[in-house]
Amino acid sequence: MAKQQFWLLKSEPDVFGFADLVRLGESPWDGVRNYQARNYMRDMKIGDNIIIYHSNATPPGIAGLARVTKTTHPDLTQFDPTSDYYDPKSTVENPRWDQILLEPVKALPFISLETLKQDAALEGMLILRKGNRLSVTPVEKKHYQHILKLGEPK
């Protein structure tokens, strides 16, 4: 089995939050319209560990854990003129954008961005870098494991 990898996905809870993932079960992670983020998604393997982060939330922070259940395949919203994610420059023959499927693993006690920032053990996490806007970022194993610890009952 391939070495497990760790990722952080940003979502806006008003659009699709961790609670929605729990409610719906296995779901597509679609609407990614940034090449770097897409390329990271293409590196994902089934079983990879995902941290779901809520942005544009009050407060922003980590909500839960998920797991990759299907690797990248075309995101159909790019072909749908009625979708917010429609891309007129993408064609079925040569799609630009991919999605993965993921399933919820467990909710974490909410860990706010402020808490993450103040934790020296998490220094260097991409999500904490000023100006970082990427919605898909790789996470180091040590950072993932530290976040698991933060999510344990006290």
Added chain:
DNA sequence: GCCAACGTTGGC
């Protein structure tokens, strides 16, 4: 290929 203008993200 350069780069200015514009659009988006996301914390605050």
Added chain:
DNA sequence: GCCAACGTTGGC
């Protein structure tokens, strides 16, 4: 609503 920090677009 503001604004920093990008990414994208398009003229040249």
